[in-house]
Amino acid sequence: MFxxxxxxxxxxxxxxxxxxxxxxxxxxxxxxxxxxxxxxxxVAPTDYEQGESxxxxxxxxxxxxxxxxxxxxxxxxxxxxxIWRMKLADAVAQAAAPIGASFTFLALVTGSLWGKPMWxxxxxxxxxxxxxxxxxxxxxxYMALRAAIEQPQSAARAAAVLAIVGVxxxxxxHYSVEWWSTxxxxxTITKLKPSIHESMAVPLRFMIFGFLxxxxxxxxxxxxxxxxxxxxxxxxxxQLPEIMRxxxxxxxxxxxxxxxxxxxxxxHG
Amino acid sequence: xxxxxNMGGYAAFVWPSFGITFLVLWANVWFAKNQFKRVTRExxxxxxxxxxxxxxxxx
Amino acid sequence: xxxxxxxxxxxxALLIKCIVVREWSIAVRNPGQWLNPLLFFVIVVxxxxxxxxxxxxxxxxxxPGIMWVSALLAVLLSLDALFDADYAxxxxxxxxxxxxxxxxxxxxxxxxxxxxxxLPLLVLSPILGLLLNLSLDTMPVLMIxxxxxxxxxxxxxxxGAALTVGLNQAGVLLSLLVLPxxxxxxxxxxxxxxxxxxxxxxxxxxxILAAVLILALSLAPLATALALKIxxxxxx
Numbered sequence: 059m060f061x062x063x064x065x066x067x068x069x070x071x072x073x074x075x076x077x078x079x080x081x082x083x084x085x086x087x088x089x090x091x092x093x094x095x096x097x098x099x100x101v102a103p104t105d106y107e108q109g110e111s112x113x114x115x116x117x118x119x120x121x122x123x124x125x126x127x128x129x130x131x132x133x134x135x136x137x138x139x140x141i142w143r144m145k146l147a148d149a150v151a152q153a154a155a156p157i158g159a160s161f162t163f164l165a166l167v168t169g170s171l172w173g174k175p176m177w178x179x180x181x182x183x184x185x186x187x188x189x190x191x192x193x194x195x196x197x198x199x200y201m202a203l204r205a206a207i208e209q210p211q212s213a214a215r216a217a218a219v220l221a222i223v224g225v226x227x228x229x230x231x232h233y234s235v236e237w238w239s240t241x242x243x244x245x246t247i248t249k250l251k252p253s254i255h256e257s258m259a260v261p262l263r264f265m266i267f268g269f270l271x272x273x274x275x276x277x278x279x280x281x282x283x284x285x286x287x288x289x290x291x292x293x294x295x296x297q298l299p300e301i302m303r304x305x306x307x308x309x310x311x312x313x314x315x316x317x318x319x320x321x322x323x324x325x326h327g
Numbered sequence: 328x329x330x331x332x333n334m335g336g337y338a339a340f341v342w343p344s345f346g347i348t349f350l351v352l353w354a355n356v357w358f359a360k361n362q363f364k365r366v367t368r369e370x371x372x373x374x375x376x377x378x379x380x381x382x383x384x385x386x
Numbered sequence: 387x388x389x390x391x392x393x394x395x396x397x398x399a400l401l402i403k404c405i406v407v408r409e410w411s412i413a414v415r416n417p418g419q420w421l422n423p424l425l426f427f428v429i430v431v432x433x434x435x436x437x438x439x440x441x442x443x444x445x446x447x448x449x450p451g452i453m454w455v456s457a458l459l460a461v462l463l464s465l466d467a468l469f470d471a472d473y474a475x476x477x478x479x480x481x482x483x484x485x486x487x488x489x490x491x492x493x494x495x496x497x498x499x500x501x502x503x504x505l506p507l508l509v510l511s512p513i514l515g516l517l518l519n520l521s522l523d524t525m526p527v528l529m530i531x532x533x534x535x536x537x538x539x540x541x542x543x544x545x546g547a548a549l550t551v552g553l554n555q556a557g558v559l560l561s562l563l564v565l566p567x568x569x570x571x572x573x574x575x576x577x578x579x580x581x582x583x584x585x586x587x588x589x590x591x592x593x594i595l596a597a598v599l600i601l602a603l604s605l606a607p608l609a610t611a612l613a614l615k616i617x618x619x620x621x622x
Contacts, residue, residue: 084356091352095345100331110335117348140612160351168344175340195566202562206553212620216549219613220563223545226605227567230598234570241577272352279359283366296374300367 070294072146073285076278083278087271094264102258111175116261118168120269121161122186125193126228128158128273132200133225136218145288146281148214151221152204153280157273159197165190185239189232196224401486405494412471413502420502423464427507430456431514442519449518450579453528454535454572457507461536462561464503465543468495469551469614478551482618488611496544496607504536520583527582527592534595535575541599541606542567548613552620570598 065071098116105112132154139147169187170180181187203220207213289295334341413420434452435445472478481491511532512525520528546564550556578591 099345104335109337111337111340113334113341114344117344121348157355160355164348164351167347171340171344175337192566192569195562199559199563199566202559203549206550206556206559207620209620212616215616216613216620219545219609219616220549223567223609227570230570230601231566234573234594238573238577269352272355276355276359279356279363283359283363286363286366286370290370290373291377295370296378301371301374303371 067144067146069146069285069289069292073282073289073298076282080275080278080282083271084275087268087275090264090268090271094261094268097264098261102261103255105258108176111172112258114168114172116265118165118172119262120266121164121168122190123266124269124273125158125162125165125190127270128154128161129193129196129221129225129228132158133221136221140215140218140222145214146285148218149281149284149288150277151218152214153277153284154273155197155201155204157276157280159194159201161269161273162190162194162197166194183239185232185236188235188239192231192235193228196228200224398487398490401490402494405491406498409495409498413498419467420464420499420506423460423503424506424510426463427456427460428510428514430459432517435518445519446583449515449520450528450576450583452518453511453515453520453532453579454576457511457532457536457575458539458565458568458572460507461503461539462543462564464499465540465547465564466557466560468499468544468547469617470556473551473617478614479618482615488614489607492544492548492610492614493603493607496540496610499544500537500540504533504540507536508532520579524579524582527588528579530592531575531578531588531595534592534599535571538571538595538599538602539564539568541602541610542571544610545606545613548610548617551614551617571595574598 066075094116098113102113104110132151135147135150135154138144139151166187169190173182173184173187174180200217200220204213204217207216286295295301332338332342431452434448434456438444438448469478472481482488508529511528515525515528516522543560543564546560546567547556549563550560553559574591574595578588578595581588581591
């Protein structure tokens with residue numbers, strides 16, 4: 059069991075494994091989002107109170123849920139990286155950050171588009187929207203810190219510390235913002251009711267899983283990119299079919315050094 | 328059909344939401360794939376160069 | 387300095403005393419380091435009435451927010467260079483290598499820093515509060531909340547200062563990293579003052595501020611120490 063787990067510490071294995079997994083995850087994502095969109099736009103009934111505008115929750119809620127989920131993924135992999143010095147965990151955190159930031163951005167924009175017909179203004183300092191805004195700042199801070207430190211290893215470790223500090227703070231920030239918004243606005247805001255009818259909840263579930271799989275797909279692709287960047291000089295990378303193929307296509311000066319010479323090199327060596 | 332696109336009068340809010348969401352999702356996929364291709368190409372070039380250097384040293 | 391005795395840890399009291407004496411003498415020699423943020427605080431607070439208008443009623447409602455945001459920015463400004471001089475002259479590296487508990491060193495440093503930047507700010511705050519038409523009865527709450535809050539902000543800010551140690555243009559990055567983390571302090575700090583200003587008990591927000599301070603006191607030095615070790619190891 060643990061031996062099997064240990065293979066996930068090996069870059070070549072993870073690179074190949076995620077390469078094999080990615081198309082399946084991507085396919086599942088397309089199917090889920092397709093069904094979710096169809097059910098959400100055509101099949102789900104019109105809401106009694108909010109009319110058709112409630113359909114925005116089919117993109118807003120998944121984006122909001124995933125924005126938090128991705129931060130958790132980032133923080134957990136950062137902790138794994140700091141504790142066990144597992145470089146791949148850092149690659150996961152690095153790959154996840156921009157995806158999470160884009161989900162947070164989406165949650166803010168769609169929340170604002172949903173708020174305009176509901177509240178009459180584009181922006182309201184509602185607890186959840188404010189938390190999302192602060193989450194976006196946390197993501198941007200993570201990426202900015204990473205970009206600012208030149209030395210890759212210190213950048214990775216400093217960013218990991220920041221992600222963990224952020225995750226300790228998120229609940230405190232969240233509850234303080236909740237408290238603050240109820241303090242300043244007596245409870246007149248129509249909250250999205252948890253008692254949502256089944257015919258409306260099913261499309262939402264499809265969309266949430268669709269977003270989850272999209273995150274998975276993009277994460278796998280970005281993880282493979284990160285592994286290539288980190289392991290650029292490793293011999294297993296040079297022998298990858300996709301690298302060999304590019305070598306064959308490369309201009310003459312480079313291509314001389316490719317396939318036939320590879321064997322002669324070992325002879326000389 | 329027109330009624331569907333009208334979204335009960337909320338078209339100006341519903342369609343931009345779905346539009347920007349799928350634009351951002353698509354951009355995520357596109358940028359990730361594009362970056363992967365670029366890094367593969369760069370890595371390939373670098374590995375070819377080191378190999379050529381090694382070969383030059385050997386001969 | 388008794389810090390150069392190899393790797394065996396000296397007593398906690400001695401360690402803290404050494405750091406405090408050292409930081410204190412450095413600060414006394416460069417008064418600008420802690421005077422400038424204080425001046426900044428005074429100027430920012432006095433700019434607000436000029437921008438908003440001198441109506442006493444308006445000022446009274448926004449006074450807690452103004453005091454708190456200005457204090458936050460002043461603390462942040464003063465933290466910018468918390469570790470920079472030590473990093474530049476290699477002291478930080480010696481501290482990491484000394485074998486002493488880095489968290490304790492950090493804690494002592496932050497406390498001295500707070501004594502020089504937070505405490506004067508606290509002393510000045512009632513005078514500035516009067517300028518903003520805060521009533522005298524709210525002053526104790528203002529000072530208690532600023533005491534708890536600026537100390538928490540110094541501790542949280544130290545994490546950011548440690549993460550950005552040795553970087554060019556660290557100032558803006560530091561604000562980006564630290565400001566979202568200080569939101570709870572800002573919310574409960576200004577809420578306590580606002581409550582006191584409208585004759586409601588401010589105990590609730592103050593107790594939460596105290597709880598956040600205790601959490602920051604116990605966790606922030608650990609994160610700061612780790613960040614400093616990373617910053618120092620990256621420079622080689």
